[in-house]
Amino acid sequence: MPNAVPTAAMKLLVTGGAGFIGSHLVDALIDAGHEVAVIDDLSTGSQANLNPQADFHRIDITDYDATRAVFARVKPHVVCHLAAQTSVRLSMSDPIRDATVNILGSINVLRACVEHESARIVFASTCAVYAGAKYLPMDEGHPVLPESAYGASKHAVEGYIRMFAHANGLKYKILRYGNVFGPRQNPEGEAGVISIFTRQFVEGIQPTIFGDGSKTRDYVYVADIVRGNVLAIGEAGDNETYNLAGGTEITDLQVFEAVGKAIGSEVEPRYAPVRPGEVERSSLDYARAKANLGWSPEVSLEDGIREVVAHYRETH
Numbered sequence: 001m002p003n004a005v006p007t008a009a010m011k012l013l014v015t016g017g018a019g020f021i022g023s024h025l026v027d028a029l030i031d032a033g034h035e036v037a038v039i040d041d042l043s044t045g046s047q048a049n050l051n052p053q054a055d056f057h058r059i060d061i062t063d064y065d066a067t068r069a070v071f072a073r074v075k076p077h078v079v080c081h082l083a084a085q086t087s088v089r090l091s092m093s094d095p096i097r098d099a100t101v102n103i104l105g106s107i108n109v110l111r112a113c114v115e116h117e118s119a120r121i122v123f124a125s126t127c128a129v130y131a132g133a134k135y136l137p138m139d140e141g142h143p144v145l146p147e148s149a150y151g152a153s154k155h156a157v158e159g160y161i162r163m164f165a166h167a168n169g170l171k172y173k174i175l176r177y178g179n180v181f182g183p184r185q186n187p188e189g190e191a192g193v194i195s196i197f198t199r200q201f202v203e204g205i206q207p208t209i210f211g212d213g214s215k216t217r218d219y220v221y222v223a224d225i226v227r228g229n230v231l232a233i234g235e236a237g238d239n240e241t242y243n244l245a246g247g248t249e250i251t252d253l254q255v256f257e258a259v260g261k262a263i264g265s266e267v268e269p270r271y272a273p274v275r276p277g278e279v280e281r282s283s284l285d286y287a288r289a290k291a292n293l294g295w296s297p298e299v300s301l302e303d304g305i306r307e308v309v310a311h312y313r314e315t316h
C-alpha cells in the first residue's frame with residue numbers, strides 16, 4: 001500500500017540541513033507546511049543554502065549536550081539524519097574523524113531521539129555499504145562489504161539504528177542512496193562527477209576521466225532523494241532498509257557526454273589511470289522502495305544535468 005505523503009504540519013528536525021541534499025529537503029518540508037529545525041555545524045554545508053524559515057542551530061552532533069538541548073527545545077516528531085562526514089578519501093586518511101562524526105555523532109542523535117520521544121528517524125545511508133557488486137542491480141539483500149571507512153561507518157550506524165529500534169521502540173527507515181547529483185553539490189573536493197565535469201566544462205578546463213570511461217555508477221537526482229525522504233517520514237514501510245537510486249548503470253563516458261551536450265561543448269575528455277579503491281560497476285534495485293513507499297525515480301539523467309548546468313551558470 002503506497003504511503004500517503006504526510007499532509008498535517010509536523011515538527012521535523014533535519015541534521016545536515018545546510019548541506020547539499022539536506023538543504024533541498026528542508027526547502028521541500030517547509031514548502032509542505034512543516035515546522036523545520038536544522039542542526040548543522042557548517043563544516044561542509046553552507047548557510048547560503050539554508051532556507052531562512054528553518055529554525056537553525058549551528059552545533060556539532062558529536063556534542064551530546066548541545067544536541068539534546070536542541071531536541072529538548074524542538075521536540076521533533078521525526079528526525080531526518082543527514083549530518084555526516086561524507087568524504088570517502090578523508091574517511092581513509094582519518095578513520096577516527098570519520099567514525100567520530102558518523103558513528104558517535106549518530107549515536108548522540110539516536111539517544112536524543114529516545115530521550116525526547118521522537119517517533120521516527122530517517123537515516124541517509126549509502127550504496128558505499130555494498131562496494132564491489134556480486135550481482136547487478138544490487139538489492140538490499142546484497143552482501144554488505146564496505147571498502148571504505150565511510151561505508152563501514154554508515155553501515156555501523158544502520159546496526160545502531162536497528163538496535164535502538166529494538167530496545168526503545170524508535171521507528172526508522174534506512175535509505176541507501178545511489179550517487180546523488182543536483183544543484184548545490186559542491187564541485188570542489190569529493191563531490192559527484194557531474195558537478196565536477198560541469199565546473200570544468202564551464203571554466204574551459206579539459207575534464208579528466210579516471211579509467212577508460214566504462215566504469216559505472218547509479219545516479220539519482222536530488223529531488224527524487226528528497227521525495228524519498230518525504231515519503232519515509234510517513235508511517236508506511238517502517239523499520240526497513242531501502243535503496244533509493246536510478247536503477248541503471250551509467251558509464252563515466254555517458255556522464256561526460258551528457259554534461260558536454262547540456263553545455264554545448266565538443267571538448268574531448270582526458271584519460272588518467274583509474275584511482276585505487278574505485279568500484280568497477282554499480283547499480284541498485286529500488287523495487288522495495290517502490291512496493292512499500294510508492295517511490296521510484298522520476299528525473300532523467302539528462303533533465304537533471306540540465307538543472308545542474310543552469311544552476312551553475314546562474315551562480316557563477
Ligand SMILES: NC(=O)c1ccc[n+]([C@@H]2O[C@H](COP(=O)([O-])OP(=O)(O)OC[C@H]3O[C@@H](n4cnc5c(N)ncnc54)[C@H](O)[C@@H]3O)[C@@H](O)[C@H]2O)c1
Pocket residue numbers: 015016017018019020021022039040041042043044045046059060061062081082083084085086101105124125126127176177178179180181192
Ligand atoms: N551525495 C551523495 O551522493 C550521497 C550518497 C549517499 C549518501 N549520502 C549521504 O547523504 C547525507 C548528505 O550528504 P550530502 O551529499 O548532502 O553532503 P554534505 O557534506 O553537503 O552534507 C552533510 C552536512 O552535514 C553537516 N555536518 C557534517 N558534520 C557535522 C557534525 N559533526 N555536526 C553537524 N553537522 C555536520 C555538514 O556541514 C553538511 O551540511 C550524508 O549523510 C551522506 O553520507 C550522500
